[in-house]
Amino acid sequence: MKKIVGIVLSMFLFAGCAFSASYNTSTNWFDTANVNHLNVIGQNIVKANKMPATVSFKVTDNQNMNTDATYTQIVYIYSGDLKFVENDNELAAVVAHEIGHLVNGHSAKSGLVNSMLSSVNPNMKSDGANTTVRLLKTISSNKVNKENDKEADITAVDLLAAAKYNPLALISVVYKSDIANLGGLMDENLSCEDRIMNIYDYANYNYPATVKANYKTDSYQKALNLIYANLKIRNADPKKLEKAKKEQEKLKNEKLKRVRNMAKSTNPWSSAYSLIQLSGN
Numbered sequence: 001m002k003k004i005v006g007i008v009l010s011m012f013l014f015a016g017c018a019f020s021a022s023y024n025t026s027t028n029w030f031d032t033a034n035v036n037h038l039n040v041i042g043q044n045i046v047k048a049n050k051m052p053a054t055v056s057f058k059v060t061d062n063q064n065m066n067t068d069a070t071y072t073q074i075v076y077i078y079s080g081d082l083k084f085v086e087n088d089n090e091l092a093a094v095v096a097h098e099i100g101h102l103v104n105g106h107s108a109k110s111g112l113v114n115s116m117l118s119s120v121n122p123n124m125k126s127d128g129a130n131t132t133v134r135l136l137k138t139i140s141s142n143k144v145n146k147e148n149d150k151e152a153d154i155t156a157v158d159l160l161a162a163a164k165y166n167p168l169a170l171i172s173v174v175y176k177s178d179i180a181n182l183g184g185l186m187d188e189n190l191s192c193e194d195r196i197m198n199i200y201d202y203a204n205y206n207y208p209a210t211v212k213a214n215y216k217t218d219s220y221q222k223a224l225n226l227i228y229a230n231l232k233i234r235n236a237d238p239k240k241l242e243k244a245k246k247e248q249e250k251l252k253n254e255k256l257k258r259v260r261n262m263a264k265s266t267n268p269w270s271s272a273y274s275l276i277q278l279s280g281n
């Protein structure tokens with residue numbers, strides 16, 4: 001009898017495993033059940049980090065649909081970012097990165113840069129001049145976006161760790177989306193390496209046990225391979241290792257400075273994040 005119960009139980013557990021969330025590139029992220037699940041994950045992150053719980057999460061096809069959630073109460077997740085999500089840790093990573101932008105007030109900042117640029121010379125009429133302004137806009141917003149993404153990434157690591165998701169899943173998602181954009185080539189892509197290194201170093205400095213415990217997916221291993229050579233050279237050189245440690249200390253101080261400013265912010269996302277960070281340090 002015991003044996004039968006055991007078999008039935010293991011069958012049940014096995015069935016449970018089969019139903020645990022897993023996704024692939026053809027997952028329809030506009031499907032109601034998936035949107036609902038994304039909202040459950042989003043709420044887990046929001047609640048664990050004591051952020052505004054009245055918010056809801058929506059999937060959009062528009063990459064630039066990042067409005068001020070303080071007023072709209074909606075956090076938009078770009079469907080293109082969800083394409084590379086394979087499990088709940090990675091789904092949480094995409095959501096946390098987006099919240100990272102909100103916390104750091106990025107939508108407001110990019111808006112400011114754009115309005116500054118459009119006021120450069122409103123009377124420029126010739127095609128050449130317009131092209132220059134357009135180019136300037138693209139270059140500048142790319143630069144802002146790159147820095148913003150790095151800031152949102154490290155905030156996401158904190159948010160994920162607090163909500164008990166594996167922050168290393170963010171590395172997997174960044175790696176997969178970048179490789180896909182390159183057409184599947186392990187190219188010498190500095191920005192991807194730069195971002196992965198940034199997340200890895202931050203996680204390793206602040207959550208060493210989590211990094212040691214690893215995140216056992218194929219894409220995470222591939223992402224690590226991408227930075228492995230640089231990491232090995234650096235870690236073998238005491239001077240370089242010391243420099244990297246100093247950089248993380250500097251990053252932490254900069255973050256704490258930002259967090260102290262956030263505490264004065266009227267944006268509930270930033271102030272909630274700052275309370276958690278200040279009490280945790």
Ligand SMILES: [Zn+2]
Pocket residue numbers: 097101148149152
């Ligand atoms: Zn981003």
